Amino acid sequence: MRYRIIFFSIILFVSSCEQHNVVSDFIENRNTGLSLYFYPSTLRMINIDRNEEYDKMIRDVEKARFFRFDSGQFVNEDISKLIKDLQENGFEEVMSVRDKNQDIRVLALERKMPEFVVVSKNKDELMLLEINGIINVAKIPKLTQTFSQNGFLDVLNLYGEKKKK
Amino acid sequence: MKKIVFVLITVCMGFTADAQNDVVTKLFNDYYDNPDFTKVSVSSKMFELFTNIEPGDENEKDILDAISKLKGLKVVAADSVKDAKKLYTNAVKKISANGYDELMEVKDAGEDMKFMIKETNGIISELVMVVGGNKAFFILSLYGDIDLKKISKLSKSMNIKGMDYLKQLDKSENKEGQ
Numbered sequence: 001m002r003y004r005i006i007f008f009s010i011i012l013f014v015s016s017c018e019q020h021n022v023v024s025d026f027i028e029n030r031n032t033g034l035s036l037y038f039y040p041s042t043l044r045m046i047n048i049d050r051n052e053e054y055d056k057m058i059r060d061v062e063k064a065r066f067f068r069f070d071s072g073q074f075v076n077e078d079i080s081k082l083i084k085d086l087q088e089n090g091f092e093e094v095m096s097v098r099d100k101n102q103d104i105r106v107l108a109l110e111r112k113m114p115e116f117v118v119v120s121k122n123k124d125e126l127m128l129l130e131i132n133g134i135i136n137v138a139k140i141p142k143l144t145q146t147f148s149q150n151g152f153l154d155v156l157n158l159y160g161e162k163k164k165k
Numbered sequence: 166m167k168k169i170v171f172v173l174i175t176v177c178m179g180f181t182a183d184a185q186n187d188v189v190t191k192l193f194n195d196y197y198d199n200p201d202f203t204k205v206s207v208s209s210k211m212f213e214l215f216t217n218i219e220p221g222d223e224n225e226k227d228i229l230d231a232i233s234k235l236k237g238l239k240v241v242a243a244d245s246v247k248d249a250k251k252l253y254t255n256a257v258k259k260i261s262a263n264g265y266d267e268l269m270e271v272k273d274a275g276e277d278m279k280f281m282i283k284e285t286n287g288i289i290s291e292l293v294m295v296v297g298g299n300k301a302f303f304i305l306s307l308y309g310d311i312d313l314k315k316i317s318k319l320s321k322s323m324n325i326k327g328m329d330y331l332k333q334l335d336k337s338e339n340k341e342g343q
Contacts, residue, residue: 056221094211100200106211114214137215137232138225 022085023117023130026078027067033125035069055141062113063132074126079119083107086117188242188263189239189293189306192256196241202302205240209309212236224318230259236309243302247275254295256304260293276301282311292316 029034033063038046043061047054086107087093095106102122119131181246193331196202220226246252257266257279261267265281272278276298283291307316 060218093216095205095207096204097205098197099203108210108214110210110214114265132224135215136218138178138218138220138228 022024022082022089022091023065023128025085026082026128030065030069030073032073033070034066035068038064038066051146053139057136060113060132060138061135063134065128065130067128069126069128071124071126077123079126083119091115091117188260188265189291189304192259192304193306194237195239196243201246202243205238205242207238209236212309227315228319231312231315234310234312237307239304239306241302241304245300246302247300249300249302250297252260252275252302253295256295256297256302257281265291265293273298279322289313305317 029144038061040058041062043058045056074150083093083105089109091107091109091162093105094108095104097104102120104118104120107117107119114134116129116131116134118127118131120127193204197204212232212235215229218229220229238310243249260281265283268280268282270277270279276296278294278296280293281293282289283293291306291308292311292313293307294303294305
């Protein structure tokens with residue numbers, strides 16, 4: 001009897017530890033136009049310039065996955081369901097960006113190593129970015145300075161055209 | 166009885182907290198379905214998630230400090246709308262009428278800019294920035310525990326267009342210091 005209780009306790013513990021991954025379920029039956037998987041080693045590998053700040057910024061990222069789907073692979077209801085499923089799994093919407101061409105929603109799961117899912121949709125495609133871990137935002141200024149000095153970065157655009165100085 | 170008083174106080178506090186951002190939320194909602202406007206909303210949870218990051222130096226400590234005290238951010242922006250100046254005037258009028266104090270105004274040939282704050286007992290709980298140009302219109306609302314010096318520093322270090330307007334806060338800080 002005691003062994004049976006221990007056995008069931010172990011089964012229960014293992015199944016509670018098993019992470020139900022909503023993003024994996026979403027991609028399972030769809031053709032992805034592009035799939036990219038990043039691990040700490042690959043994240044460091046793309047840092048061709050060996051930028052120290054970049055390495056520090058991604059230090060706490062365990063894994064990142066990126067998927068792009070063409071418009072034939074999803075309908076709006078699928079995205080609503082994806083977001084609903086994420087919310088049912090403890091994710092909370094922490095950011096949204098909406099304009100005429102793009103609808104971006106960022107959902108996060110708070111835990112020791114947080115998880116982020118970025119859902120970005122426009123009329124032609126859907127992009128999903130899943131990040132396990134956290135990006136050190138305090139490193140962004142130094143990184144953007146380096147990038148902008150080298151003319152690489154112009155993506156953080158909240159407002160129109162840059163004024164001519 | 167004590168329990169009822171406690172519940173009433175909690176409910177009132179909840180309403181007060183909601184009212185703080187009411188006018189900007191209303192403006193935000195007005196433009197929500199208009200495709201000409203970009204809407205950005207960041208919740209307190211997003212800022213909370215960055216509180217456990219270890220700063221590498223003093224500058225990073227200031228950035229994380231400023232971020233961790235924020236409770237939310239809302240932006241409404243458009244770079245090509247008719248009557249941008251009129252939208253600016255209306256927004257400023259509505260915000261001013263809701264108990265916000267003017268912190269600073271910048272006017273030039275191209276655009277007008279106004280910074281307004283909600284302050285209680287010397288603590289700034291909301292900073293609103295409104296910009297109106299010939300075709301451009303921009304509202305940014307930052308709420309939480311706002312330290313103007315740190316926000317100005319943050320905007321200087323972050324290369325985010327729109328946020329660069331906040332660099333102007335340095336001038337208002339200097340004025341206050343004199």
